[in-house]
Amino acid sequence: MTRRRRLATTALAAGVIGVIVGGCSTPPEPSVQPPTDTYTAPPVPAGARVVPSLPAPPPLECGDPTASLRPFPSxxxxxxxxxxxxxxxxxxxxxxxxxxxxxxxxxxxxxTINGFDVDIAREIARDLLGSPNLEFRILSYAQREQALSDNQVDIVAKTMSITCERRERIDFSSVYYEAHQRTLVTAGSPIQSVADLAGHRVCVGEGTTPAEQVWRHQPGAEVVSVPLWSDCLVMLQQHQVDAINADDTLLAGLATQDPYTRIIGPSLGTEYYGIGIGKGNDDLVRFVNGTLERIRRDGTWETIYDRWLSELGPSPGPPPATYLD
Incomplete structure (x- = not known):
């Protein structure tokens, strides 16, 4: 073998040995570069604010706030x-x-705009005008009473609970639905009832009644109000609040939009929905109550319930009316 071939063979063998030895050794740690990405918290929905926990004034007494004017004679x-x-x-x-x-x-x-309240409004228009001719004005919860006082709308059909305080400013139809205040959380949340809300943030609709119920049952909760219930769902999904407190009708609607949520706990109270009507418009109050009587009797109320609220279980039946006169 020539000297040149011996050198080449020696070099090749050394390389093979180096590969074998290298394969048995621990590879060097990869070079880790510090992350350069930055993250910011998602924005809070416009209008969201922490509600100061002030003692609630004693409720007004007005007898039965759900009592309304009797319909026109048949x-x-x-x-x-x-x-x-x-x-x-x-x-x-x-x-x-x-x-x-x-x-x-x-x-x-x-x-198109649809839903349980929308169908109730359509029945009123059908009786009054012969066809369901509606014009919708989009209102936040805090705008409902003022819109009636300013004659911007004829009626408000917007999950509006009848209370003595509100009766000081507007009129109501008879009760057309009885809702129950409950709590919505994300699946896997340790919160099992309103008693677990101490130290947690709870979202409610601005100008609605659930905040008082939350503080009544759990004074240690922090309440955040927003203009729309859909804002509450966004904040829950972004972990900006831990729970939503609202009527079961609204929570069921939010739950259908996010399967990773669940309604928990017993009812915190009953909410009696009425159609809001401007103060002194007695003829409209009586007419609306006539429509509500009709849909209770002819099965229309049950049809509307089955169409929209079957998520809540079997129909409880339309609530009976109470009249002042």
Missing amino acids: GESPTGPTLDAIRARGKLIVGLDTGSNLMSFRDPSTG
């Missing part, structure tokens, strides 16, 4: 200044919102 053709103005206009102006799934929401596939 077979009579009702008239009155408010009814005549609506008929002359040819449409019923309804205040509601489009963020309360199941009760009043915009269908993304059609763009």
Whole structure:
């Protein structure tokens, strides 16, 4: 073998040995570069604010706040200044919102506004005008009473609970639905009832009644209010609040939009929904109550419930009316 070939063979063998030895050795640790990405907290929905925990004033007493004016006599053709103005206009102006799934929401596939409250308003318009001609005005919860006082809308059909305080400023129809205040949390949350909310943030709708119920049952909770219930769901998904307290009608709608949520705990109280009507519009109050009587009797109420609120279980039946006169 020539000297050149011996050198080449020696070098090749050394390389093979080096590969074998190297394969048995521990590879060097990879070079870890410090992360350069930065993260910011997701924005809070516009209008969200922490509600100061102040002692609630003693509730007003007004007898039975759900008692309303009796409908016009059966077979009579009702008239009155408010009814005549609506008929002359040819449409019923309804205040509601489009963020309360199941009760009043915009269908993304059609763009139409639908829901339990919307169907109730359609029945009122059908009786008054002969067809369900509606014009919708989108209101936040805090705007409902002012819109009626300023005659911006004829009625408000927006999960509006009848209370003595509100009766000081507006009128109501008879009760058309009885809701129950409950709590919504994310699946896997350790919160099992309102008693577990101490030290946790709870979202409620601005201008609604659930905040008082939360503090009544758990004074240690921190309450955050937002203009729309859909904002509460966003904050829950972004871990900016730990729970949502609202009527079961609204929570069921939020739960259908996020399968990783669940409704917990017993009812914190009953909410009696009424159609909001401007103060002194007695003819409209009586007419609306006539429509509500009709849909209780002819099965329309049950049909509307089955269409929108079957998520809550079998129909409880329409609530009976109580009248002042």
